Amino acid sequence: MYKSGQREFINRVKNALGHSADNMERKRKFFDLPMSEKDRTTLKGIENRTPEEKEKLLETLIEAAKPINLNVIVLPDVSSVTTAIVDLVREKEPEWGDKKSVAAWKHPLIASLNLTAALSEQDVSVYFTEFEDGQMEDDLPIETREKLRQHIIDSYIGITSADFCMADTATLVMRTRPGQARSVSLVPLIHVAVIEIDQIIADLKELFTLIKWDAEHQKEGLTNCMTFISGPSKTADIEATMVHGAHGPREVYLFVIS
Amino acid sequence: MIKITTENYVAEARKAIKNQVLQKALEDLQQRFGPPTALSYQKLLEGPELRLIAQDIRMQAIENLDIILEKLAENIHQNGGHVFFAKDGQEAIEYALQIARKHNVKRIVKGKSMVTEEIGLNTALIDAGIDVTETDLGEYIIQLAGEHPSHIIAPAVHKTRNEIGKLFSEKLDIPFITDPPKLTQEARKALRKKFLAADMGTSGCNLACAETGHIAVVSNEGNIRMAATMPRVHLAFIGMERVVARLEDHDALVRLLCRGAAAQKMSTYVSYIGGPRSAGQVDGPQEFHLIILDNGRSRILADEEFREMLCCIRCAACLNVCPVYRKIGGHSYGSTYSGPVGAVVTPLLVGINQAKDLCLGETLCGACQDACPVNIDIPRMLLALRFKLAEGDSVWNVTPADRKEKAIYSVWSWMIRHRSVYDFFLRLAAFGQNILPQKEGMIRRLPPPMSGWTQSRDMKAIAKQSFMKRWKKL
Numbered sequence: 001m002y003k004s005g006q007r008e009f010i011n012r013v014k015n016a017l018g019h020s021a022d023n024m025e026r027k028r029k030f031f032d033l034p035m036s037e038k039d040r041t042t043l044k045g046i047e048n049r050t051p052e053e054k055e056k057l058l059e060t061l062i063e064a065a066k067p068i069n070l071n072v073i074v075l076p077d078v079s080s081v082t083t084a085i086v087d088l089v090r091e092k093e094p095e096w097g098d099k100k101s102v103a104a105w106k107h108p109l110i111a112s113l114n115l116t117a118a119l120s121e122q123d124v125s126v127y128f129t130e131f132e133d134g135q136m137e138d139d140l141p142i143e144t145r146e147k148l149r150q151h152i153i154d155s156y157i158g159i160t161s162a163d164f165c166m167a168d169t170a171t172l173v174m175r176t177r178p179g180q181a182r183s184v185s186l187v188p189l190i191h192v193a194v195i196e197i198d199q200i201i202a203d204l205k206e207l208f209t210l211i212k213w214d215a216e217h218q219k220e221g222l223t224n225c226m227t228f229i230s231g232p233s234k235t236a237d238i239e240a241t242m243v244h245g246a247h248g249p250r251e252v253y254l255f256v257i258s
Numbered sequence: 259m260i261k262i263t264t265e266n267y268v269a270e271a272r273k274a275i276k277n278q279v280l281q282k283a284l285e286d287l288q289q290r291f292g293p294p295t296a297l298s299y300q301k302l303l304e305g306p307e308l309r310l311i312a313q314d315i316r317m318q319a320i321e322n323l324d325i326i327l328e329k330l331a332e333n334i335h336q337n338g339g340h341v342f343f344a345k346d347g348q349e350a351i352e353y354a355l356q357i358a359r360k361h362n363v364k365r366i367v368k369g370k371s372m373v374t375e376e377i378g379l380n381t382a383l384i385d386a387g388i389d390v391t392e393t394d395l396g397e398y399i400i401q402l403a404g405e406h407p408s409h410i411i412a413p414a415v416h417k418t419r420n421e422i423g424k425l426f427s428e429k430l431d432i433p434f435i436t437d438p439p440k441l442t443q444e445a446r447k448a449l450r451k452k453f454l455a456a457d458m459g460t461s462g463c464n465l466a467c468a469e470t471g472h473i474a475v476v477s478n479e480g481n482i483r484m485a486a487t488m489p490r491v492h493l494a495f496i497g498m499e500r501v502v503a504r505l506e507d508h509d510a511l512v513r514l515l516c517r518g519a520a521a522q523k524m525s526t527y528v529s530y531i532g533g534p535r536s537a538g539q540v541d542g543p544q545e546f547h548l549i550i551l552d553n554g555r556s557r558i559l560a561d562e563e564f565r566e567m568l569c570c571i572r573c574a575a576c577l578n579v580c581p582v583y584r585k586i587g588g589h590s591y592g593s594t595y596s597g598p599v600g601a602v603v604t605p606l607l608v609g610i611n612q613a614k615d616l617c618l619g620e621t622l623c624g625a626c627q628d629a630c631p632v633n634i635d636i637p638r639m640l641l642a643l644r645f646k647l648a649e650g651d652s653v654w655n656v657t658p659a660d661r662k663e664k665a666i667y668s669v670w671s672w673m674i675r676h677r678s679v680y681d682f683f684l685r686l687a688a689f690g691q692n693i694l695p696q697k698e699g700m701i702r703r704l705p706p707p708m709s710g711w712t713q714s715r716d717m718k719a720i721a722k723q724s725f726m727k728r729w730k731k732l
């Protein structure tokens with residue numbers, strides 16, 4: 001569509017560096033390298049993690065969550081998470097307007113919470129961010145997307161799961177998929193994430209190794225938007241005073257099923 | 259291009275030093291970030307040595323930038339995104355305007371980006387009749403006030419809550435308040451409307467990953483996620499050097515970036531964006547464009563003496579420890595980049611002669627290098643710039659900045675290589691200094707042409723007896 005300017009640009013860079021035209025060897029040095037022994041060890045470490053080690057990671061996560069005001073709540077099963085969310089919805093007030101509604105991912109773990117039924121008592125609607133089965137981009141009426149967007153904007157609590165949670169920094173890792181809208185963890189006042197203890201990994205190194213080398217995870221790669229979330233949105237731009245809820249959620253609750 | 263006012267460095271610095279509010283703010287800023295950043299390096303699993311590993315990763319990327327940029331573009335294309343290579347700010351702006359016109363864009367929300375400051379994007383968009391809103395709270399405040407950022411990551415550090423309260427009450431039509439949480443809530447409300455109404459979102463890029471074809475954007479507020487999620491089009495700008503080859507390279511660099519920028523283990527939000535939303539995805543932009551900008555960087559790349567500067571990831575850690583920045587603040591530097599990084603980058607981008615005061619003003623104390631997450635040897639490059647200013651340089655078109663100074667040093671250099679002349683000079687000076695104004699063994703003022711030396715400092719008087727004479731007596 002537009003002239004990208006790439007060739008001229010790259011040639012200028014090449015000249016500046018004094019490289020000759022043949023790049024194959026340099027490319028081989030950087031890209032398409034085989035898996036290293038270190039990567040293999042990292043993957044094995046994740047795979048063979050004992051229940052005790054998992055508990056230990058959970059403890060690390062809880063510690064890391066404190067200074068960033070992320071609320072980590074460990075619960076034994078799905079039904080206790082549902083109860084906790086129902087309580088949260090009762091307790092918290094919406095940000096704009098009076099009507100309480102909740103937006104949630106289409107995700108097996110979230111589906112198992114049976115939120116629609118659990119919240120119907122309080123007359124709170126739950127909007128799942130999914131299109132009708134089989135509806136893809138092309139056959140989608142623009143109103144459908146607009147309606148979903150408006151539901152997320154109107155909701156004061158957004159409920160998601162996550163792909164992983166990195167214990168070292170208390171960071172949720174989410175990759176984008178149909179049914180799992182990015183804005184659910186961003187636009188509502190309160191973000192609730194539900195994960196299972198097995199989803200906790202140690203750190204960035206484990207994450208990148210999994211995505212790059214684990215057979216299951218490398219298929220998807222990073223997707224077109226992989227987001228890390230470490231606690232609630234914050235700013236200190238006015239006289240260095242820490243304030244939560246600059247643009248994103250003011251509170252984040254992470255429920256870990258263990 | 260934004261207006262470069264580097265020639266006012268001395269006058270602006272003088273003003274800043276007298277500004278008590280600014281002095282307090284700068285001191286607080288350095289206290290808040292300087293020591294905690296150093297501590298956070300200590301606490302790294304690998305220790306502060308990780309900075310050296312990260313430097314190596316960055317340098318390798320810079321030295322192979324041609325193939326790495328090609329790979330990045332190839333992968334972004336594969337992910338369904340568009341890539342435009344801009345030789346200069348003008349080309350970048352023209353492309354941005356083209357995209358805006360194509361999508362009939364009326365309103366833009368901007369995530370913080372120094373590169374867009376560098377090319378003066380806002381002015382160009384506003385001139386084209388587009389409503390442009392900065393969405394980082396600090397940047398928003400600066401934009402409402404009609405100013406420029408004075409710090410890379412804390413752009414409104416020079417503003418007090420009273421000033422901000424007044425500004426908000428005027429511009430947002432609200433009662434005068436000064437409480438930071440309430441002020442933040444007002445900004446949240448105003449900006450939420452902007453995010454939801456915007457047709458296009460723009461952002462910078464903290465660090466791209468070539469092998470996957472993603473840009474990583476980092477923020478604490480969530481404004482960049484908003485700008486990259488809610489509008490129909492996402493337009494990202496990246497300085498051509500802000501990329502590494504592999505995903506695992508991001509491990510060290512993201513950890514160091516968050517620590518260097520704000521002494522955090524991890525910033526609240528880090529997003530890896532690789533293209534527009536795909537089929538079936540509920541949200542995200544329809545179109546994703548990445549503009550890769552040269553704008554003078556290939557010239558820096560071509561000079562091995564300064565190539566290292568391109569390893570910079572613009573975290574601002576050097577600003578948070580620099581004794582000069584601490585006194586004169588960001589505006590004195592008269593361009594987009596302030597502090598030690600600005601003292602090297604600005605002369606290289608806008609002209610060494612024009613921005614000479616920036617590199618002459620720094621102290622060479624080395625605090626910047628110690629604080630740098632990728633260990634860039636800024637003092638070395640400051641000296642290299644000063645050398646060019648002293649001697650002139652044909653490659654960079656530098657004319658000697660001060661011929662008088664050069665003449666004095668040439669004479670001095672000749673003199674100290676000739677013992678008898680030197681001894682004679684010393685005797686003469688020891689005698690002659692008696693007529694100069696002195697206080698407590700210090701000379702207050704030297705006569706021309708050396709008067710500049712004592713303009714802001716005293717000089718130790720020459721001893722009555724030279725060392726050599728005393729040595730002989732011992």
